[in-house]
Amino acid sequence: MPTAATARHDDAVIRAAREVFAELGMAAPMSEVAKRAGVGVASIYRRYPSKTELVEQVRIAAFRLVIAEAEAARAEESDPWRALSRFMHRCLREGSGIGTVLPQLAEQHAFSAEFRNLQQQVAEVIEALVEDAKLAGELRADIDWTDVLLLFKHLNPALPTSESRRAELRARYLGLVLEGLRSEGSALRGPAPDTAEWRALCDNRAS
Amino acid sequence: MPTAATARHDDAVIRAAREVFAELGMAAPMSEVAKRAGVGVASIYRRYPSKTELVEQVRIAAFRLVIAEAEAARAEESDPWRALSRFMHRCLREGSGIGTVLPQLAEQHAFSAEFRNLQQQVAEVIEALVEDAKLAGELRADIDWTDVLLLFKHLNPALPTSESRRAELRARYLGLVLEGLRSEGSALRGPAPDTAEWRALCDNRAS
DNA sequence: TCTTAGCGGAACGAACCATTCCGCGCGGGC
DNA sequence: GCCCGCGCGGAATGGTTCGTTCCGCTAAGA
Numbered sequence: 001m002p003t004a005a006t007a008r009h010d011d012a013v014i015r016a017a018r019e020v021f022a023e024l025g026m027a028a029p030m031s032e033v034a035k036r037a038g039v040g041v042a043s044i045y046r047r048y049p050s051k052t053e054l055v056e057q058v059r060i061a062a063f064r065l066v067i068a069e070a071e072a073a074r075a076e077e078s079d080p081w082r083a084l085s086r087f088m089h090r091c092l093r094e095g096s097g098i099g100t101v102l103p104q105l106a107e108q109h110a111f112s113a114e115f116r117n118l119q120q121q122v123a124e125v126i127e128a129l130v131e132d133a134k135l136a137g138e139l140r141a142d143i144d145w146t147d148v149l150l151l152f153k154h155l156n157p158a159l160p161t162s163e164s165r166r167a168e169l170r171a172r173y174l175g176l177v178l179e180g181l182r183s184e185g186s187a188l189r190g191p192a193p194d195t196a197e198w199r200a201l202c203d204n205r206a207s
Numbered sequence: 208m209p210t211a212a213t214a215r216h217d218d219a220v221i222r223a224a225r226e227v228f229a230e231l232g233m234a235a236p237m238s239e240v241a242k243r244a245g246v247g248v249a250s251i252y253r254r255y256p257s258k259t260e261l262v263e264q265v266r267i268a269a270f271r272l273v274i275a276e277a278e279a280a281r282a283e284e285s286d287p288w289r290a291l292s293r294f295m296h297r298c299l300r301e302g303s304g305i306g307t308v309l310p311q312l313a314e315q316h317a318f319s320a321e322f323r324n325l326q327q328q329v330a331e332v333i334e335a336l337v338e339d340a341k342l343a344g345e346l347r348a349d350i351d352w353t354d355v356l357l358l359f360k361h362l363n364p365a366l367p368t369s370e371s372r373r374a375e376l377r378a379r380y381l382g383l384v385l386e387g388l389r390s391e392g393s394a395l396r397g398p399a400p401d402t403a404e405w406r407a408l409c410d411n412r413a414s
Numbered sequence: 415t416c417t418t419a420g421c422g423g424a425a426c427g428a429a430c431c432a433t434t435c436c437g438c439g440c441g442g443g444c
Numbered sequence: 445g446c447c448c449g450c451g452c453g454g455a456a457t458g459g460t461t462c463g464t465t466c467c468g469c470t471a472a473g474a
Contacts, residue, residue: 027462029461029462029463030462030463030464031423031462031463034422034423039421039422040421040422040423041422041423041463041464041465042420042421042422042423042464042465042466043420043421043422045463045464045465046420046421050463050464051462051463051464154361234431236430236431236432237431237432237433238431238432238454241453241454246452246453247452247453247454248432248433248434248453248454249433249434249435249451249452249453249454250451250452250453252432252433252434253451253452257432257433258431258432258433
């Protein structure tokens with residue numbers, strides 16, 4: 001019976017898997033995913049035939065979230081720089097693990113058609129954010145969307161610091177990096193997006 | 208007979224281990240280190256009693272190289288910003304793997320006294336580089352040496368891209384990040400350290 | 415109360431890896 | 445020229461980890 005309860009259960013597994021894989025890497029054990037999701041391993045295997053399949057579904061779900069974040073940022077922020085900045089902060093928000101899949105945009109190992117289709121969409125929406133910011137003169141002209149991918153690739157939780165300070169450190173680091181992207185003229189104008197209200201905006205709405 | 212040949216052999220093992228651990232992580236198999244060094248596994252075990260010991264020696268050797276790079280940068284570059292920039296480029300130079308150990312500065316798991324002693328020295332020499340650049344007004348005042356550590360932590364080869372473009376991408380990324388560190392006044396003056404002669408300076412002198 | 419669908423966790427087998435063991439090749443003595 | 449060890453490289457070993465499967469239990473419905 002594929003009811004709403006089943007769907008919620010699926011969602012818990014995917015979310016737990018996303019978090020675990022983001023923290024421990026794709027080599028993380030299935031038992032860890034099961035523990036985090038509050039289910040037994042067998043329940044995962046009843047829904048997904050293999051770990052490979054679970055990983056694929058995690059990636060697909062993450063891509064969907066990325067697209068949603070990017071579209072929301074474009075729609076809700078009038079300033080293109082704030083939109084781009086908000087998008088990156090959101091994708092890297094502690095525990096979401098969304099940013100982890102972004103570097104895999106570059107990978108070409110042929111996955112399913114659905115996966116490749118989403119790869120394309122994500123690329124387009126990020127490119128749109130970047131182009132908006134460049135047209136507004138708020139982003140250096142020599143940056144393109146592959147640079148943003150490059151940043152995501154390095155901004156993932158490299159080492160398991162396991163401290164609560166990790167979120168704070170990551171936010172600081174992202175801020176430094178964003179400064180490097182900003183075009184010279186705009187670096188002086190406008191408040192840096194690091195005020196309390198801004199941080200609140202980045203943190204609410206758990207995915 | 209501990210001759211110069213033996214010392215060279217030791218050095219080959221340590222260097223191979225540094226590269227392998229940098230690329231594959233500290234969990235990389237000993238057999239890989241042996242292959243890279245062109246020796247058998249047993250030869251490594253004849254010199255180092257366990258993998259743990261080898262890792263410790265690798266870290267110590269890497270710290271020594273970091274200190275040497277930092278001191279050379281301070282001595283040979285008259286401009287403090289160029290010194291800091293050169294130091295980071297050198298530590299992250301493709302294949303050196305030196306930068307990989309820097310994040311472990313923060314770790315407090317008590318290693319040997321020699322290790323802790325070197326930790327201290329590395330911290331001091333990086334702090335000196337940072338303070339020089341701040342005093343010269345070329346580095347944002349709100350940056351300190353732990354920020355540099357944070358950057359190293361993220362700048363390590365996150366994903367095994369395995370392309371030759373990786374070096375190029377890393378250099379570009381480091382450039383972006385450094386822009387974010389530069390103080391506003393100095394961002395406009397002086398040529399960005401990205402000319403051909405500069406790159407040559409960063410690349411020669413294999414460690 | 416009896417049945418049974420579905421769950422959680424133990425069990426199984428394969429793969430990986432640190433460490434040890436063994437046979438061979440080669441350089442030095444006779 | 446021939447023998448003898450020393451030291452080497454790589455195969456063997458034992459243990460651990462993890463993907464996947466199997467089994468006994470529980471709780472809901474009849």
